[in-house]
Amino acid sequence: MADDFDIGGRSLASRLLIGSALYPSPAIMEQSIRASGAEIVTVSLRREAADGQAGAAFWSIVRDLGVSVLPNTAGCRTVREAVATAEMARELFETNWIKLEVIGDDYSLQPDVFGLVEAAAELVKRGFTVFPYCTEDLVVAKRLVEAGCSILMPWGAPIGTGKGLINPYALGQLRHAFPDIPLIVDAGIGTPSHAMQAMELGYDGVLLNTAVAKAADPVGMASAFKAAVAGGRLAHLAGRMPERDLARPSTPVIGTPFWHQAD
Ligand SMILES: CC(=O)[C@@H](O)[C@H](O)COP(=O)(O)O
Numbered sequence: 001m002a003d004d005f006d007i008g009g010r011s012l013a014s015r016l017l018i019g020s021a022l023y024p025s026p027a028i029m030e031q032s033i034r035a036s037g038a039e040i041v042t043v044s045l046r047r048e049a050a051d052g053q054a055g056a057a058f059w060s061i062v063r064d065l066g067v068s069v070l071p072n073t074a075g076c077r078t079v080r081e082a083v084a085t086a087e088m089a090r091e092l093f094e095t096n097w098i099k100l101e102v103i104g105d106d107y108s109l110q111p112d113v114f115g116l117v118e119a120a121a122e123l124v125k126r127g128f129t130v131f132p133y134c135t136e137d138l139v140v141a142k143r144l145v146e147a148g149c150s151i152l153m154p155w156g157a158p159i160g161t162g163k164g165l166i167n168p169y170a171l172g173q174l175r176h177a178f179p180d181i182p183l184i185v186d187a188g189i190g191t192p193s194h195a196m197q198a199m200e201l202g203y204d205g206v207l208l209n210t211a212v213a214k215a216a217d218p219v220g221m222a223s224a225f226k227a228a229v230a231g232g233r234l235a236h237l238a239g240r241m242p243e244r245d246l247a248r249p250s251t252p253v254i255g256t257p258f259w260h261q262a263d
Pocket of ligand 1: 158211
């Protein structure tokens with residue numbers, strides 16, 4: 001069964017999006033991205049624009065991977081900075097896609113949701129396809145959609161914590177509220193089971209970076225995430241059993257010597 005992932009005007013086979021930071025070496029980054037099967041790789045404009053040689057080598061690896069690049073506005077703290085960074089990224093990477101980050105708190109790296117909505121509206125007006133990194137707040141999500149975002153990327157947990165889905169209830173509510181908007185959990189994923197949980201909730205994809213880059217074996221972990229995301233998707237499509245409060249035997253009891261039917 002074909003189950004392509006339609007996102008930002010493209011149709012992809014993989015529902016795993018991966019970041020390009022923090023790997024022990026460029027070679028391990030390349031092998032990890034290949035092992036993950038990801039077809040979208042996030043790239044920081046600041047890194048690419050920084051220092052000619054390292055930037056050029058990095059860019060040539062990414063180009064050879066044949067993936068779609070999703071530039072981000074990592075490190076931006078104001079609407080003005082995020083919009084300017086997005087414009088530079090569009091020029092440098094030749095794409096209208098932008099992963100919009102407007103950070104509101106240096107300690108938690110929590111998004112500034114007010115600035116995010118404002119920046120998203122401006123970037124949509126300028127012709128960008130905005131992938132907004134947001135919290136799991138339902139009203140913020142509504143405002144982002146009203147601002148013209150056709151994709152939402154709520155966090156699982158703060159960036160780099162690896163804590164997984166700290167508010168699965170709210171993430172489930174978002175899925176319920178936006179059945180037709182691609183939803184991607186972005187940030188805070190620590191293990192393949194976290195990614196699988198997001199996919200089982202009906203999320204369209206998962207974006208992660210630290211969990212692979214900082215694993216003892218990043219390439220092995222990238223393969224594990226690939227399998228988990230695919231498994232979670234299959235489980236979602238298959239439809240889980242209803243949860244019950246009371247036990248019910250799963251082996252037949254009729255015909256056993258002392259069986260009594262419950263009243
Ligand atoms: C918003 C952001 O920066 C994330 O996309 C980050 O790149 C991935 O977060 P983790 O490193 O926690 O997976």
